[in-house]
Amino acid sequence: MMMVRKSKGLGERHQKIIEFIDGYQRKFKHSPSIREIGEHCDISSTSVVNYYLDQLEKSGHIERDRKISRGVRLTSPAMPVGDMFRVPMMGVIQAGEPIPVPSNTDFNSFTPEDSVEIATSLMPTKEKGKELFALKVQGESMIDAMVNDGDIVILKPTQDARNGDMVAVWLSDRNETTLKFFFKEKDKYRLQPANPTMKPIYIDKNESLEIKGKVVMVIRKVERYN
Amino acid sequence: MMMVRKSKGLGERHQKIIEFIDGYQRKFKHSPSIREIGEHCDISSTSVVNYYLDQLEKSGHIERDRKISRGVRLTSPAMPVGDMFRVPMMGVIQAGEPIPVPSNTDFNSFTPEDSVEIATSLMPTKEKGKELFALKVQGESMIDAMVNDGDIVILKPTQDARNGDMVAVWLSDRNETTLKFFFKEKDKYRLQPANPTMKPIYIDKNESLEIKGKVVMVIRKVERYN
DNA sequence: ATGATACTCGAACGCCTGTTCTGTGTCAAG
């Protein structure tokens, strides 16, 4: 039958408690005590706080270290505390295929599996990563940009590049995706490989050239070849 | 008994305490109490623990929330809670110079400024990074390993490499440091550049070849040329 | 020697904190 009671989901107090714990941990660097939770959530008795904490633990929202002072913590804090952020992995980039670009509406639909975490201390400039996306390089066609099979490139979506930017471009005439340094010259574009021993390629200005994004970071995990 | 004076720097007990706090926070998700620190660091009195904690706070190694249970925490934990860890930046790697390798004794002497944070989710295999160190590449001499000026390479110190490993080697005969893929052949070593368009170099087995470490990761920040 | 400094110990004080127990009121089902 129908219970008008709050038998399902999170009640108002559950949410208030979670919010308070999250804010408290952010402000101070430790967890609140049961009594502190009670005070700030308008609960007069510690047993009631304990009552809700038990429920939140069963529902998996929090973890508790029993008998330990301030042993309450959120299972998945909104921001992973550590100074880093998450970049969605949109797919692969390879010659002969257009690269996927993020749609503007999906901002929280990616899971940890298909995303990359970057420490903010590693980020160039202050692209504090709210629009960035990542691509995995497939094949060795980007090798002239010093990017190899399996590498991860972090891109910032943009249409127009400045001279010297490393960009991901889609050459529809050649049916090819490539990473190059971008230079605009008199009547053509020069796409300069990163490796100085290799020659640049020139694209006429009326040839179609689609800039997909600007590379801000390259990450290579070396573990293969065993 | 022997009581060793240490008026400067960190004494043995200071280090032991820091290590314990770090390990404790990693294992459980909260800080240890003063008594727990005492037990595991062979300090019989809580006042002595408090004594050292005060010093560590003044020297900036820890932070304390007074009057708060378990209100001790490291100012820059080796692993900043969020799922990542810190790799010490030992210096630069460049042709013509030997690369610096970490001494075994410095474990907390590096500051956030000269270290690199890596998300564990980005790490290859399970090198859960307790011996790793980082080097910044200077010059373009590593370009045949697809590593460029300004790149950061993460190395795992090792003397012997397996075939296919990407290693940092010091060729004393040539007075050169280089990154190559390592292959042992009949009577010589083959050092294969990562870029297939470049030819390998061969080192005779009696020529001196010092392997300094195995590359596990390469990070490139692209922000220059503006 | 002597005092200063650095270090160690043990105990006690008193608040903090998680836990538990009893009791009250509400509301829906039987």
Place this chain on the structure above:
DNA sequence: CTTGACACAGAACAGGCGTTCGAGTATCAT
């Protein structure tokens, strides 16, 4: 109406915990 699950309050208990104090010991410069 009775019953029982549910939400809540208050109090009390027992141990956890940071803090403080008094006292003792070793090392060193004066």
